[in-house]
Amino acid sequence: MLSIVEKDFGTPAPRPARLWKNVGMRSGGDVDVAAKLVTLTIDGREISVSEGTSVMRAAALNDINIPKLCATETLDAFGSCRLCLVQIDGVRGYPASCTTPVAPGMKVTTQNAKLAELRLGVMELYISDHPLDCLTCPANGHCELQDMAGAVGLREVRYGYDGDNHVYAKQGGEANPRFVAKDESNPYFTFDPSKCIVCSRCVRACDEQQGTLALTIQGRGFDSKVSASQAEDFLDSECVSCGACVQACPTATLSEKSLISMGQAEHSITTTCAYCGVGCSFRAEMKGEEVVRMVPNKDGHANHGHSCVKGRFAIGYATHTDRIYKPMIRAKITDPWREVSWEEAIGYAASEFKRIQAKYGRDSIGGITSSRCTNEETYLVQKLVRAGFGNNNVDTCARVCHSPTGYGLKQTLGESAGTQNFDSVMQADVIMVIGANPTDGHPVFASQMKRRLREGAKLIVADPRRIDLVRTPHIEAQQHLKLRPGTNVALINSLAHVIVTEGLVKEDFVRERCEIESFDKWRHFVGDALHSPEAMEAVTGVPAAQVRAAARLYATGGNGAIYYGLGVTEHSQGSTMVMGIANLAMATGNIGREGVGVNPLRGQNNVQGSCDMGSFPHEFPGYRHVSDNAARDLLENAWGVNLLNEPGLRIPNMFEAALDGEFLGLYIEGEDIAQSDPNTQHVTAALTAMECIIVQDLFLNESAKFAHVFLPGSSFLEKDGTFTNAERRISPVRKVMKPKSGYADWEITQLLSNAMGYPMHYTHPSEIMDEIAALTPTFTGVSFARLDELGSIQWPCNEQHPEGTPTMHIDEFVRGKGRFMVTEYVPTSEKVNAKFPLILTTGRILSQYNVGAQTRRTENVTWHSEDRLELHPSDAETRGIKDGDWCGIASRAGETVLRASVTERVQPGVVYTTFHFPESGANVITTDNSDWATNCPEYKVTAVEVTRVSQPSEWQKRYREFSERQQELLEARDAADAR
Amino acid sequence: MNASPDHLVQMVNDIAGFFDAEPDHDAAIAGIENHLRKFWDPRMRRKLIAHLQGGVAEIAPSARAAIARL
Numbered sequence A: 001m002l003s004i005v006e007k008d009f010g011t012p013a014p015r016p017a018r019l020w021k022n023v024g025m026r027s028g029g030d031v032d033v034a035a036k037l038v039t040l041t042i043d044g045r046e047i048s049v050s051e052g053t054s055v056m057r058a059a060a061l062n063d064i065n066i067p068k069l070c071a072t073e074t075l076d077a078f079g080s081c082r083l084c085l086v087q088i089d090g091v092r093g094y095p096a097s098c099t100t101p102v103a104p105g106m107k108v109t110t111q112n113a114k115l116a117e118l119r120l121g122v123m124e125l126y127i128s129d130h131p132l133d134c135l136t137c138p139a140n141g142h143c144e145l146q147d148m149a150g151a152v153g154l155r156e157v158r159y160g161y162d163g164d165n166h167v168y169a170k171q172g173g174e175a176n177p178r179f180v181a182k183d184e185s186n187p188y189f190t191f192d193p194s195k196c197i198v199c200s201r202c203v204r205a206c207d208e209q210q211g212t213l214a215l216t217i218q219g220r221g222f223d224s225k226v227s228a229s230q231a232e233d234f235l236d237s238e239c240v241s242c243g244a245c246v247q248a249c250p251t252a253t254l255s256e257k258s259l260i261s262m263g264q265a266e267h268s269i270t271t272t273c274a275y276c277g278v279g280c281s282f283r284a285e286m287k288g289e290e291v292v293r294m295v296p297n298k299d300g301h302a303n304h305g306h307s308c309v310k311g312r313f314a315i316g317y318a319t320h321t322d323r324i325y326k327p328m329i330r331a332k333i334t335d336p337w338r339e340v341s342w343e344e345a346i347g348y349a350a351s352e353f354k355r356i357q358a359k360y361g362r363d364s365i366g367g368i369t370s371s372r373c374t375n376e377e378t379y380l381v382q383k384l385v386r387a388g389f390g391n392n393n394v395d396t397c398a399r400v401c402h403s404p405t406g407y408g409l410k411q412t413l414g415e416s417a418g419t420q421n422f423d424s425v426m427q428a429d430v431i432m433v434i435g436a437n438p439t440d441g442h443p444v445f446a447s448q449m450k451r452r453l454r455e456g457a458k459l460i461v462a463d464p465r466r467i468d469l470v471r472t473p474h475i476e477a478q479q480h481l482k483l484r485p486g487t488n489v490a491l492i493n494s495l496a497h498v499i500v501t502e503g504l505v506k507e508d509f510v511r512e513r514c515e516i517e518s519f520d521k522w523r524h525f526v527g528d529a530l531h532s533p534e535a536m537e538a539v540t541g542v543p544a545a546q547v548r549a550a551a552r553l554y555a556t557g558g559n560g561a562i563y564y565g566l567g568v569t570e571h572s573q574g575s576t577m578v579m580g581i582a583n584l585a586m587a588t589g590n591i592g593r594e595g596v597g598v599n600p601l602r603g604q605n606n607v608q609g610s611c612d613m614g615s616f617p618h619e620f621p622g623y624r625h626v627s628d629n630a631a632r633d634l635l636e637n638a639w640g641v642n643l644l645n646e647p648g649l650r651i652p653n654m655f656e657a658a659l660d661g662e663f664l665g666l667y668i669e670g671e672d673i674a675q676s677d678p679n680t681q682h683v684t685a686a687l688t689a690m691e692c693i694i695v696q697d698l699f700l701n702e703s704a705k706f707a708h709v710f711l712p713g714s715s716f717l718e719k720d721g722t723f724t725n726a727e728r729r730i731s732p733v734r735k736v737m738k739p740k741s742g743y744a745d746w747e748i749t750q751l752l753s754n755a756m757g758y759p760m761h762y763t764h765p766s767e768i769m770d771e772i773a774a775l776t777p778t779f780t781g782v783s784f785a786r787l788d789e790l791g792s793i794q795w796p797c798n799e800q801h802p803e804g805t806p807t808m809h810i811d812e813f814v815r816g817k818g819r820f821m822v823t824e825y826v827p828t829s830e831k832v833n834a835k836f837p838l839i840l841t842t843g844r845i846l847s848q849y850n851v852g853a854q855t856r857r858t859e860n861v862t863w864h865s866e867d868r869l870e871l872h873p874s875d876a877e878t879r880g881i882k883d884g885d886w887c888g889i890a891s892r893a894g895e896t897v898l899r900a901s902v903t904e905r906v907q908p909g910v911v912y913t914t915f916h917f918p919e920s921g922a923n924v925i926t927t928d929n930s931d932w933a934t935n936c937p938e939y940k941v942t943a944v945e946v947t948r949v950s951q952p953s954e955w956q957k958r959y960r961e962f963s964e965r966q967q968e969l970l971e972a973r974d975a976a977d978a979r
Numbered sequence B: 001m002n003a004s005p006d007h008l009v010q011m012v013n014d015i016a017g018f019f020d021a022e023p024d025h026d027a028a029i030a031g032i033e034n035h036l037r038k039f040w041d042p043r044m045r046r047k048l049i050a051h052l053q054g055g056v057a058e059i060a061p062s063a064r065a066a067i068a069r070l
């Protein structure tokens, strides 16, 4: 079922117009403006639309609605149902309007007696094999089949229901062989074949939109039916539960379970997914204050009507019983929690922070902002720290994921952000994916990338593991550079070596756009035979011929676009690698237009935004260093306080300072550092050493187990604000229900600030955005009103770019000339030896999100209920480990136990796991090695040994005891309440 | 497992590891100095300086020169 508020124009807008315009597209109608216009007549009305538009779409754009069933706007026209027939002067027969493109001077008739008769015939056939239980059907109210029966005026069905059908379980007292029972295996939607009209919209949605190809039409004619993979049920099939087929289905055959249980929504509010950096736009379809369904927004600029299982379905956490709605305090972490009023909680928190500052100094407290919260909330927390606490001890979880991106891109290109929009991939000819797993991490963008790859773009994957993208239906990577973890820089240098020594440099681009001195230095450096693929083969493990082929393909294959993820940043040389990538793009001229660029795939929904908003201890909002006098003057005037000109502590430095007894108070908004940060035992020691930890979150998360004040936060459904996705796109987040704890997160920060003696008086997040716009040069054109107008805005948005900037660095780099950096490969100090012979690398999967606090509390656990350790069959065999066995993983930092998954996805010598479940303790084993420039932890390389074991690790036992104790202390709160 | 100055030494050596690729030795030192000023909390810089004055540490020559300029 489509959204209750969207109009379906039947066929997609012609592609060029859709691609080249990026902002300001609010409805399907505006999209067509750019291209060449064609004028025709439909039902006597003269109509102009862009070339390539279908007759159906041209009519619909002008509110002439031709009946249709198999056509829908997100899919290419198929022309199977024959309901959309029209008459065209001078054309024989009755062409289908969905598959007929407009032509100049064409005269179309959409309604006459003959067309009515033909349509009636079609409908009659459909309805004769369809149940008539409309009144009790979940689609009732928005069923396209019902609508079409109404539109064509169907009044009777002459064929009766006794013959062959797919509708009834029994036929003449016998079991009906054609009947297939309802499939309810997927936790979020059902498949009821008795209602299927075999329009194939679901099959096409799975192919074209999602690119999974899980559905097929089996059989022919009357026998044909839809089935998932090899007639399996949905859950066991290839289906990844993206929901595209469910949206596309015109009947109740595929229906959300929430729709079945709650009934039709009555209003819809457009908002943005709070899970990943793709930032999909959704329509929250509501019944009062309850969400019936989340439907991807067809006009969403990042997702164009597509979604993944997380944003589409996994929102149950927002109302999960684990959520805490009342503030709580306790003096010691061994005390039971005490539920208190907001006044008391805030008062206690502020008095503790003031006490700590009085005793240990101004710099002894700080705050951590969250990439899950809105820009406005993040901005407020950093403002509280800088202006209210009077220091620069503010950091964000981006520290542990993409801080090297900020550093590396700023050094080379001049701006700490990706260079393109997502749609740019549709112009790419060669796509290089480095250390990223888009199908799991950025599923909706991966679907778009796969679409481009199916159209023939070439693919290079550089990853130690065989990620799904390497081979999927109709896609096979030209090169999979299966490098050893930790050798990224060696690989990028040898790619550069090939480009430099084989004369593949785009000399004119470099001469015009880049600092020539830095280029010469770099050319000399990478040109050295030391960096040749042959010399580096022993280090990277990648055959030299493959490296040469990949470099040639990237440099000469047309538009070359690089997409990278945490496999690049989470290394001791993360920043170096980011610079190496930028070098490569500049040297080949692959930057500054559509189809190319350097594209970090950001993890969490608002990683980009939290960095933009000044969450780093050395930078004010807009990436201005705290020592920048002009910026500091501006902020000091606006905020009415003096600001420090020296950088504050980063997260790992805060932990060290805590252990030194110099840092004792921490305000953590929406983050779970106890689970997400490396070397858990070190982190917990530091947290235990602090005197007041304030955690603001939905749940009593791992960090909250060490907290003294718990402030119940709000979910993204409960507040207004904005998120900024991986393409710098600022999208609105809209409140669809009241905050369940009474306050939205920005209000809580404001209460704390006021109690700390630094007054804030915002009445709505839009005022916070206005302040951001007034103080940040790249945001001057951004406001809530503008966002409502344009739908979304890619920063920089200012006088020069009033509608935002889809592609950056077009005529010149933000820093002026591009700067090449010399990127020496320095092997990590984390080395394998006899004791720790394997390399552990970490990652994530589709159905779970980061530390999993949200997704673990949804039905998504159906797909992933535990973290597993992947290891290669040969490594498993030498250790006597079989699939499913418990195995102990020990590193220099610690030890944990996980179940084994034996697979050839990983190479021999490398093991892999995810870290979505706290009890897995994946971060107990990761070390505190980090990126040299940003201290981003080296999650991707840890030397380990794996052994078969029969019991949990010591850490896991201690973890379990501690967690149980903390759970008791939480429950003791309830007991106190009851008394 | 504690906040030993050794970790700071390791960090500054890692930083030197990047800038030492710079052929111009003085530029390398300036790069390290600039990095420490821009990204390190003054407390960390002070602690590192005190540590170096206190005794021997295995530290890259360029890093030592950069710290002397702080």
Ligand code: SF4
Pocket: A202, A205, A206, A210, A212, A213, A214, A215, A238, A239, A240, A241, A242, A243, A244, A245, A246
């Ligand atoms: S939910 Fe998505 S992946 Fe699954 S069958 Fe439908 S379209 Fe395909």
Ligand code: SF4
Pocket: A195, A196, A197, A198, A199, A200, A201, A202, A203, A226, A248, A249, A250, A251, A253, A254
């Ligand atoms: S399940 Fe729905 S979309 Fe798929 S063929 Fe049947 S009616 Fe059409």
Ligand code: SF4
Pocket: A273, A274, A275, A276, A277, A278, A279, A280, A303, A307, A308, A309, A310, A311, A312, A442, A443, A444, A445
């Ligand atoms: S999790 Fe990411 S890809 Fe999935 S719906 Fe949300 S923003 Fe889109």
Ligand code: FES
Pocket: A067, A068, A069, A070, A071, A078, A079, A080, A081, A082, A083, A084, A085, A096, A097, A098, A099
């Ligand atoms: S809508 Fe055109 S043939 Fe089905």
